[in-house]
Amino acid sequence: MNLLREELSWITPELCLTLFACVALLVDLFVQKGRESVMVGFFSLMGLLATAFFLYRQYGVTPPAQPVFGCMVVDPFSTLFKLFAVGALAFVVLFTMLSRQTRPDGYGEFYFILLCAGLGAFFLASTYNLLLMYLGLELLSIASYILAGYAKGNRRSGEAAMKYVIFGAVASGVMLYGFTLLYGMTGSIDLTVIGPKLRDQFALDHGTIPISVATGLCLAGFAYKISAAPFHFWTPDVYEGAPTPVTTFLAVASKGAGFAALLRFLQAGFIPDRTLGGPEAMMGYSDKLGTLVAVLAALTMTLGNLAALGQTNLKRMLAYSSIAHAGYVLMGVATMNREGFSSVLFYLVVYYFMNLGAFGVVMYYANTTGDEQIDDLKGLGWRSPLVAITMVAFLVALVGLPPTAGFIGKWFLFTAAVKKGFLWLAVVAGINSAISLFYYFRVARAMWLRPEEEAKYATVHASPAFAALLLVLAVGTVWFGVGFDSLLRYCDYSQNLLR
């Protein structure tokens, strides 16, 4: 019984999140009409705060030696990603509370599904168990499908949801096939068991084709979740069609969780412990896999950037930009070493700030103008300078220029890639960054370089709460570009997968 209690104590954050999801669902029934968004949102925020508190208490504590309940890993890595998800969810909830794009009912359901999606991200980030990983992925996906179609009655939202479901079902089916093959080869669904078994297979030198097929199928599933090429086609439509808070969730939390699972999957199954030394074949295979990921990274960032050049819709542009950023992050994954993985964590945190901020500004303008066209931002810099200044900070960070966190994040990704020998990849990424300047700054151009007289819309000043949110994100974006040593240590500590 004591043992059970101790194990339960390790999963308090998950329990807490589930509890508050249900609370959100029920609170909706008792709240005065017209105030649901704020009240239910408030309860959801409380829940997230409580979850964050429990997560914070777990941080720095020696993780349990054995997986909790036989399948859940509680380590700094998972805690970082859970905190990441909670932080992203908190902003999504706040955005929803401030958004006018949402429909006037069903808040209880919305927040419930949102928090459950967060729960899916939690499980995705903290398990070596393929079954649980798949379930987490499905929970996250199913919740995302519903959220994407949330603005019911809006054609584009419905279309987005439909597209998302179809692509998602195929991807998760493909991934499941990959998992099955892995199980067939090793007789286990636990990656910590699968890894050594695979090593034996390599040592027996039975050829790598079955392993390659299995890995490829699994990677396809992950690539879908992080919207990497060539599984990125759903991204622009879904991002554009879904309500902006949901898009924010998909772009930040969902993608982050996908990367968490991908890193764990690769580390446990395919990266031989260099200190122990694995069979030569496995070393070679791991490097080959890295090269494959590097090629995917180059493809993803180039496709994303080139497609973004032609966009006129701000949200669609940001969707392609998020594809490009998935490519940058994959650079760190491709190194298949400790340094690269650390840089991935660092970049994801940075990405969190700049993307949440950019989508926040999009939402603000959509609230103001009912539109998301870049051209409609003309002259708005002069009308609402604070929002536009924060937007410039986010854009600069997205391009990757100092003194913002975006630069530092890219710096570590570049360094890791060059060190691993992917100089060509670093050059491709550099060229891509320069290209990205062009489309990111179209937004800055519309906002600031056009005179105030060209502004199509009168300004609604950002509410103090909203302005404060954007300022927090902007300050984070700039601060981590200047004083990033604590974050660096934090990410390095959390990167406990590879030593």
Add this chain to the structure above:
Amino acid sequence: MIANHLLTWITFIPLLGMLAILLAPATQKALIRGLAVVATAIPLGLSLYLWLTWGAVNGGSAQLQYVERVPWIQAGNFLVQYFVGVDGLSMPLVALTCLLMFIGVFASWNIERGMKGYFALLLLLEVGINGTFVSLDIFLFYVFWEVMLLPMYFLIGIWGGPRKEYAAIKFFLYTLAGSVLMLVAIVALYLITGTFAIASYTEGGQNMPGLLELARTKQITGANLVAGGVLMGVSFQDWMFWFFFIAFAIKVPIFPFHTWLPDAHVEAPTPISVILAGILLKLGGYGMFRIGFPIAPESFEKFRTLLAVLGTINIVYGAYVAMGQTDFKKLVAYSSVSHMGYVLLGAAAMTDWGVKGAVLQMFNHGTSSAMLFLIVGVIYDRAHHRELNGFGGLVTQMPYYGGLTTLGFFAALGLPGLAGFISEALTLLGSFKTYPTLTVISCLGVVMTAAFLLFAFQRVFQGPLNPKYAKLPDISGREVFCQAPFAFLCVLFGVLPTLILDILNPAVKQFLLLFPA
């Protein structure tokens, strides 16, 4: 307190000014202007102090002065330092920046639209420029280098002329493309050496060699990064050299990377053109002297003839194109291209005189081109166009203006007795030893420069007065105040070049020591 952190104060006081301006209400125009004046005047005062006490503090040595070094980012082996200091190479340029920015504020007196943002960006620009000049850590250097881009983009893009958007993004993209190359080189350097420090320093009694020291002792081969230090048939050092060179060459600008410059100059508002020509171009030259050449001494030795050719092309081609211009501002812009060619030619010559001339040319071009752009600004403010053929006979209508213009033109074309002559002569004399043919060709550029400037003068000031401009008021007190310091410096360093050469001498000697004989 101030003396201990002199460079920090010089660099970051404008940042404080920027924050103060951002907090000031937009309607208080006088307050904002006042803040901008104060925020540029203090660094100017401090840099004057720096200059005037230089000999006393320095005693003629080539050592870095006013060095400050604290760890900035420290995590594991990753150590970025806030490492600043000046020597004879950077100190005059810091002073020039402070002066130009101070004058820039006064030249911007007429800006009304979005004034708050304008001055805030101007001050941010000053932070970036001064920071770049004083940085002795390559990471810090890069951060400051990029900090300059954003304010410049907006200053040209918001307050510029009709094609401002095109000019602004062109400037941004060109410079960014160069920076990306530089970034790749910096990443590689870090992976090879594990340090970001440009200059050596001592830590706990232990000597920590900086990048330049490592390069001089041939420890940057790249062999630990790519096998044998050769990548795709080109040695690693060559790669690095070209990456840095292109990044800086875009800024200078060196032919064929110069095409952003005429656009940016023509579209930028007058004060921004002044700053662009006066100081931003020098960053490219400074970068070559500080990092680009000494980081890859052998590659520099290998390619310097090519660089000299590029420098000559710059001189002759810039002057040739300038001859064909009828837009006053474009003419001055191309004259900048021509003048910056001397910097490359002198550096490539690798003689004491040549390098000294090149460094001096950077400073002198900073004063004379600033003056020329101010002169263009004066006439543009009054006539609202810059077409050279549209004027005539203005010397009778605006005698003081004519007088100042004469001085500015003579300084630019290198009339003996004025500053430009000293630097151009030194450069050419120095390079003649190494590259006699190229030097002779370059002299053609001198003649052409004289020709287009005098021809321009003739078209604007002599001949019959265009009746349209019979009522143009002469140059105002504020405009004279803006130009006077530059006129003064042109004359001063023309008559007493030792005032600045004494500062440059040790630094240039030190620079030459970085290369194998």
Add this chain to the structure above:
Amino acid sequence: MELLFFLLFAGLAIAGAVATVWMRYVVHSAFALMGTFLGVAGLYVLLGADFLAITQILIYVGGILVLILFGIMLTPPDRTERNAKRVIGFSASLVAIALFLAVQIGSVVRWAEKSNLEAPKATAAPIGRELLRPDGYLIPFELVSVVLLVALIGSVFIARRRKAVRVDDSSTAAILAERGTLQQKAGA
């Protein structure tokens, strides 16, 4: 004897799958799918997985297939679309077969083997125990319930009829215009 049944069930499953893809009418496909489900259930029985076999019949034949039939009966047939899909179905099955062959033939794959297997006995009780054992599948089991809850609430949420408030871009703009926040600049 066992081999005979294996061939029978396997044949049923494969024939059903092929028929599902190739049948002209959707209803026929659906019935052919039943053959596949039953064949697979039979294979489970042969493997000694009685619980799984029963579940397969209950859920897939009894639940999902009936649902599919309902869906088919409530929608008008569309033959052109079906013909277009046939090519995709064909190529998809080709890809699947190719992948499988690559795994099987491309190398000597070592499928994991369990030694000293006991004689098959009733599996329902052990599965139930395993599902609720803390170190077994308790967490995945509980998580499945959350997934189902989300799917349930989500489907209700999507299917529910709502009072007529449409939210799309034009109506957002209209609402905002009503609130007087959207003022077209005069003359612009």
